[in-house]
Amino acid sequence: MSTAVVRAEIERFIQSSAPEVLCISGQWGVGKTYSWQTFLKEAERVGRVGLSRYAYVSLFGLTSLGELRNAIVENTVNKGSSSVPDASSLHEIIRKGETFARKSRPALEIAAGFFRMKDAGDALYREAFLTVRNQLICFDDLERAGKALEMRDILGLTSMLREQRHCKVVLLLNKEQTKPEEAKELQRQLEKVVDTFLLFEPTSAEAAAIAIVGTDPVAEKLRDRLVALGVTNMRVMKKIERWARLIETEVVGVETEVVEQAVVTVVLAGWCFLQPDLAPGLDFVREFNSTTGLFRREDEPEERKKWREILSKYGYRTTDELDAAIIDGVAIGYFRGDDLRAAAQALGERLKRNRRKDSFSLAWELFHSSLTTDDDVILDAMVAGAMENLGEISPVNMNSGVRFLRRYGREAQASELVVKYIDANRSKPDFFSKWNRFFHDDPVDEELLAAMEAERTAIVDARDPAEMLKQMARTSGYNPDEDSARLSRLTADELVQLFDGNAADDVKGMMEWADRLASHPGALGMRASLDEALARIAARSPMRADRLRSWGVLPANEKPDGPDADPAASEDAAADAAAVTAAANNDVPTENDGGEEKPK
CATH class of the missing domain: 3.40.50.300 (P-loop containing nucleotide triphosphate hydrolases)
Incomplete structure (x- = not known):
């Protein structure tokens, strides 16, 4: 009715x-x-x-x-x-x-x-x-x-x-x-x-006309996008409208196109979150790019093909920083204002620079919309467009362009494009350290992957080991693969110098995290170097050895040896290690042979 x-x-x-x-x-x-x-x-x-x-x-x-x-x-x-x-x-x-x-x-x-x-x-x-x-x-x-x-x-x-x-x-x-x-x-x-x-x-249009009132741009865009997805649940519509209005207040003053994109994304994310039985998951939207997966769709499950078609018809192309901030806000139940504003302002600046459509985007439009244009014309436009916009193209879109050229026989031009793309973006902060966060399981061109990884590795290797360990001790956060690989390059001599060169308040946490990383499969030779460095420090005196045992970084039965070993060290230091450890950790009091309580 x-x-x-x-x-x-x-x-x-x-x-x-x-x-x-x-x-x-x-x-x-x-x-x-x-x-x-x-x-x-x-x-x-x-x-x-x-x-x-x-x-x-x-x-x-x-x-x-x-x-x-x-x-x-x-x-x-x-x-x-x-x-x-x-x-x-x-x-x-x-x-x-x-x-x-x-x-x-x-x-x-x-x-x-x-x-x-x-x-x-x-x-x-x-x-x-x-x-x-x-x-x-x-x-x-x-x-x-x-x-x-x-x-x-x-x-x-x-x-x-x-x-x-x-x-x-x-x-x-x-x-x-x-x-x-x-x-x-x-x-x-x-x-x-x-x-x-x-x-x-x-119908969706009837429901949207009742649920979303007003003639302002946000209301108009909300109704249009809700109808595009076929949403009929007014309760869902009202929740999405509330989110859209919250975002609108956070990004006030930015370009109109930025607000429109935010509405497009919050409608899609809200639909996925509130009606999971009818929509794709938020992870699918977060990973989605209309050009990635272009040449492997025959292998995709039918459901993913359906979601990909729905998002493409909806007009959603790819997930950028603003989209990611909105999707995260929908998922956790609130929006981080600082992240939204920063992403909106950055997008606004890009839009100002690219007020006209760039030649790379036009080349893709030529491919998607024309059956009368010769293949070589499209490929030449793709190469020229990519070369003209090296500093503006995201890694995800560049990957699609490079793979497109290779698919149709332009191997040499694709490889040249990879080299020039790396050169054009080398000076950008965090460009290579965060480049792959939107790729997920999509195939990446091997040359582009190797080049980007080489740049990222160079950034990783340039980090200061001492600052890395201090940061881990402060936040308990780390990247096992990258951090263990970086610290595995240190020799025992360098580790000793590292521990000796920092304040006593920091060293305990630094040693504990180094010991944890040394157990990681990617640590390679770090275990041997760290054990040797700790043994040298323990050999300086029985007290140092007992302290390292109490910290859990030196085995209780390991006897200090080496050129710095104290010849007067007690032979039963290992037997006393447990008692010293308990005392150092404020455990229950231990007793000596005379029955007197040892000082804590």
């Missing part, structure tokens, strides 16, 4: 004062509640509500008719049908209930005796419920009522409110969520009570 028909029937229902029951059914999240409340507010704004009092009641968790009646009382408002109930509105309806009760005191006293109502509060609520008449009532979440509150009881109360209290009642429910054995009985009961049935299943 189209949204226009549903809207027209709801508007007719709201404007009329005749008692009747309207049932609106639809799946969770399609916007039944939101649409009802929106249409009601619009009718109230233009003065077209047929009744003066209104109550909205969610049955979620209610367990008895008594609770349901009380909820109607608590949520009834008198001033404006969509006003928010509060203590004042509750006081007013209870006061009216008391007035009504005084006029019918004999009947109420008999009823009170029959029901044995001892609680004054309960009596007040029952008196107040007597005033519920000639009003509009919305029962929401019928299928989520407590187990003790049966559907027949709810519909019985609904019928009573219509027949005896002259009320208008709208029922909002998702019939598909009822148990199969209860579905037929529910339908039978509904047919007895309900005057009008509406099935609410809006």
Whole structure:
């Protein structure tokens, strides 16, 4: 049923004062509640509500008719049908209930005796419920009522409110969520009570028009992109809109194109996160590039092919720093403002530099969109475009270009392009140390991979070993492969100098992390060099050896030897190592042979 028909029937229902029951059914999240409340507010704004009092009641968790009646009382408002109930509105309806009760005191006293109502509060609520008449009532979440509150009881109360209290009642429910054995009985009961049935299943465009209001650029872009993905769940739409507005406040003042890209990405990421059964995972989006995987799609699983096609039709090309910051924010539940602003500003600067389409992008467009252009023309355009934009092309896109040229026989030009690309970007900070973070499992051209890795290795080898170990001790963070490879290049002499050249407060942590890295498979000869360096330091004195044992970097049974060994060192140092270790670590006191407690 189209949204226009549903809207027209709801508007007719709201404007009329005749008692009747309207049932609106639809799946969770399609916007039944939101649409009802929106249409009601619009009718109230233009003065077209047929009744003066209104109550909205969610049955979620209610367990008895008594609770349901009380909820109607608590949520009834008198001033404006969509006003928010509060203590004042509750006081007013209870006061009216008391007035009504005084006029019918004999009947109420008999009823009170029959029901044995001892609680004054309960009596007040029952008196107040007597005033519920000639009003509009919305029962929401019928299928989520407590187990003790049966559907027949709810519909019985609904019928009573219509027949005896002259009320208008709208029922909002998702019939598909009822148990199969209860579905037929529910339908039978509904047919007895309900005057009008509406099935609410809006199209994506209809849902977006209701959920996303406004004519500003962000609202327009949100509606357009939600429809492009076919999203119909209004709850999802509203959450995505909230994220989009948060991002909008963080990137205020940047280029319009930056804001538009942010909206495109947050809609896609939000859809993937909130509707995982219908969308690809966030990792797929984070890794996606429309040009990578171009020549291996026959090997892809069918599901990945489907997601790739959806993202390509959506217009998502690749994940840059701004996209990554947005995807991360959706995944963890909040956005890091500093990261968003930095990425947005960087993208804005790139857009200013590239206001016109660069020749490399035009070459790709020529490949994707033209069947009449000669192959050599496209390949020449690819080479020329890449050469003209060496400093602006990302490693991911350069990889696609190089592999494209090799596929169609331009081996020499592809290799030349790799060399010039490395030269053009060598002076950029962090360019090579972070170059591969968006490649993931996509194939990388062997020459490009080797060249980029060589540059990255040179950066890794230039790091100061002492600062590396200090940083590990401070943060407990490290890269096992890179860090162990760097430290494996140190000789025993260099390790001794490294430990001797730093303050005592740092050395313990440095040794512990060096020992941990020496156990890594990629450490190569580091284990032998480190053991030799520690043995030399331990050989300087028994106290140094005991201290290293207490730190856990020197085996307890290892005797110090070497040119620096102290000839007067005790032969039972190894036997005392455990005691010294415990004392150094503030463990339980140990005793000497004389039974006296050793000092800690």
